[in-house]
Amino acid sequence: MGKQSAWAVAIQKKRWLLMILALFSLSTAMVLFMRTAFDSCPTNTNSSSISKHFGEDKDTNTQIYASNPLDFMKSKLVLMVSHELSLSGGPLLLMELALLLRGVGSEVVWITNQKPAEPDDVVYSLEHKMLDRGVQVLSAKGQKAIDTALKADLVILNTAVAGKWLDVVLKEKVPHVLPKVLWWIHEMRGHYFKVEYVKHLPFVAGAMIDSHTTAEYWKNRTRERLGIKMPETYVVHLGNSKELMEVAEDSVAKRILREHVRESLGVRNEDLIFAIINSVSRGKGQDLFLRSFYESMQLIKDKKLQVPPIHAVIVGSDMNTQTKYEMELRNFVLEKKIQDHVHFVNKTLTVAPYLAFIDVLVQNSQARGECFGRITIEAMAFQLPVLGTAAGGTMEIVVNGTTGFLHPVGKEGVTPLANNIVKLATHVERRLTMGKKGYERVKERFLEHHMLHRIALVLKEVLQKAKTRSSS
Ligand SMILES: *[C@@H]1O[C@H](CO)[C@@H](O)[C@H](O)[C@H]1NC(C)=O
Ligand SMILES: *[C@@H]1O[C@H](CO)[C@@H](O)[C@H](O)[C@H]1NC(C)=O
Numbered sequence: 001m002g003k004q005s006a007w008a009v010a011i012q013k014k015r016w017l018l019m020i021l022a023l024f025s026l027s028t029a030m031v032l033f034m035r036t037a038f039d040s041c042p043t044n045t046n047s048s049s050i051s052k053h054f055g056e057d058k059d060t061n062t063q064i065y066a067s068n069p070l071d072f073m074k075s076k077l078v079l080m081v082s083h084e085l086s087l088s089g090g091p092l093l094l095m096e097l098a099l100l101l102r103g104v105g106s107e108v109v110w111i112t113n114q115k116p117a118e119p120d121d122v123v124y125s126l127e128h129k130m131l132d133r134g135v136q137v138l139s140a141k142g143q144k145a146i147d148t149a150l151k152a153d154l155v156i157l158n159t160a161v162a163g164k165w166l167d168v169v170l171k172e173k174v175p176h177v178l179p180k181v182l183w184w185i186h187e188m189r190g191h192y193f194k195v196e197y198v199k200h201l202p203f204v205a206g207a208m209i210d211s212h213t214t215a216e217y218w219k220n221r222t223r224e225r226l227g228i229k230m231p232e233t234y235v236v237h238l239g240n241s242k243e244l245m246e247v248a249e250d251s252v253a254k255r256i257l258r259e260h261v262r263e264s265l266g267v268r269n270e271d272l273i274f275a276i277i278n279s280v281s282r283g284k285g286q287d288l289f290l291r292s293f294y295e296s297m298q299l300i301k302d303k304k305l306q307v308p309p310i311h312a313v314i315v316g317s318d319m320n321t322q323t324k325y326e327m328e329l330r331n332f333v334l335e336k337k338i339q340d341h342v343h344f345v346n347k348t349l350t351v352a353p354y355l356a357f358i359d360v361l362v363q364n365s366q367a368r369g370e371c372f373g374r375i376t377i378e379a380m381a382f383q384l385p386v387l388g389t390a391a392g393g394t395m396e397i398v399v400n401g402t403t404g405f406l407h408p409v410g411k412e413g414v415t416p417l418a419n420n421i422v423k424l425a426t427h428v429e430r431r432l433t434m435g436k437k438g439y440e441r442v443k444e445r446f447l448e449h450h451m452l453h454r455i456a457l458v459l460k461e462v463l464q465k466a467k468t469r470s471s472s
């Protein structure tokens with residue numbers, strides 16, 4: 001790179017100032033780096049092939065992305081039905097797609113099936129974000145909703161629960177709409193496998209699911225539990241937004257965020273930080289992580305290893321709710337007298353500053369793991385190695401031994417994770433190389449244009465099917 005012009009520096013300054021502002025202003029109006037760290041879903045391990053998948057295509061020819069893969073959606077009418085509008089993973093992802101489709105000139109209509117009775121800041125700010133970009137927002141019920149569904153080229157239902165909308169609103173018109181429905185599924189808890197939600201699933205044009213393991217699990221559970229068959233199922237791995245990549249690749253912004261957040265937490269620049277960025281809950285495994293962390297501190301002490309001080313950071317704590325689980329975590333820290341090494345950070349929408357200030361991401365989701373786990377690819381974009389559980393979507397993202405290390409779920413994983421923490425603390429070169437390899441992997445297959453390319457293939461097939469079915 002040549003010398004930066006004063007202009008470029010000014011732009012950069014402005015950008016990181018904005019980010020720091022965003023960091024300390026948790027107002028929902030500043031949905032700057034909206035993201036999905038808090039998406040969740042235990043999924044089953046062990047995957048075999050699913051009918052169709054677009055998760056593995058490598059970007060061998062960047063030329064094909066010169067034009068937007070969604071261009072064929074221009075002037076198509078797309079109805080999106082979200083079960084709710086909140087800052088959780090599913091709705092935000094659908095919203096992201098709504099804005100991307102607007103970007104190529106689709107006509108997009110948005111319906112939120114369940115809205116809080118009271119006026120809600122989050123709903124207000126998200127709806128306005130969409131309205132500003134020309135998405136139409138309709139009320140869930142009424143003739144307008146029915147007419148739009150009948151007229152639409154494509155209807156996207158988001159999450160299993162959105163299935164409730166079909167019967168309640170469309171009533172006898174349901175069969176007319178099903179052939180053009182694409183059902184996007186991001187979750188996996190037992191209570192989603194309810195006939196009342198998913199009974200129409202076999203008759204829609206297709207299902208789109210975030211990982212192979214999740215798709216396998218749905219296939220199995222719908223068959224075993226409900227006796228229904230999944231429609232054609234497309235696995236579509238997610239990608240990082242352009243905004244996130246921009247920060248991840250801006251070394252000046254990253255350095256400033258790193259120093260700033262470290263200073264605010266009282267952590268020195270040369271100390272090593274291992275962090276979980278996820279909502280605080282047993283399913284995300286913060287308790288087991290703290291046990292591993294404590295064990296790794298013991299190991300370092302016992303073996304008299306020469307490493308910088310290490311810290312554990314739990315991003316996602318929610319002081320307002322003060323759950324029993326969170327108290328348990330805090331008590332553990334006090335009991336083991338490691339409070340100088342463990343930091344709790346409030347739940348946040350702005351993950352970029354946290355990814356900039358840590359050294360290793362820990363993805364410790366338990367049971368069936370993450371559905372996909374977008375934070376994993378976000379961390380890799382920031383050149384961070386990932387220590388993850390060998391479960392769910394994490395196994396489709398992290399290459400064990402190359403971009404991070406995998407450890408088993410449950411108590412069996414505590415010591416392996418502790419060993420992996422020590423490994424990365426002692427081998428600086430290895431840690432940095434793993435981070436770089438993770439970044440390369442993201443560039444190869446987990447960018448927005450990869451996701452769009454995969455989604456485009458699905459949308460094309462669904463449109464094609466809808467056409468042939470309606471003309472037959
Ligand atoms: C499918 O489900 C059954 C029972 O629910 C379970 O025993 C089996 O291991 C599952 N198979 C896969 C591949 O997940
Ligand atoms: C975390 O949230 C609590 C309660 O909302 C608040 O009192 C506290 O100041 C927050 N901490 C930080 C560092 O923002």
Ligand SMILES: *[C@@H]1O[C@H](CO)[C@@H](O)[C@H](O)[C@H]1NC(C)=O
Pocket residue numbers: 390400401405406407
């Ligand atoms: C990951 O790799 C390590 C060795 O680098 C190995 O011991 C471990 O069993 C592997 N785990 C999985 C889930 O493949």
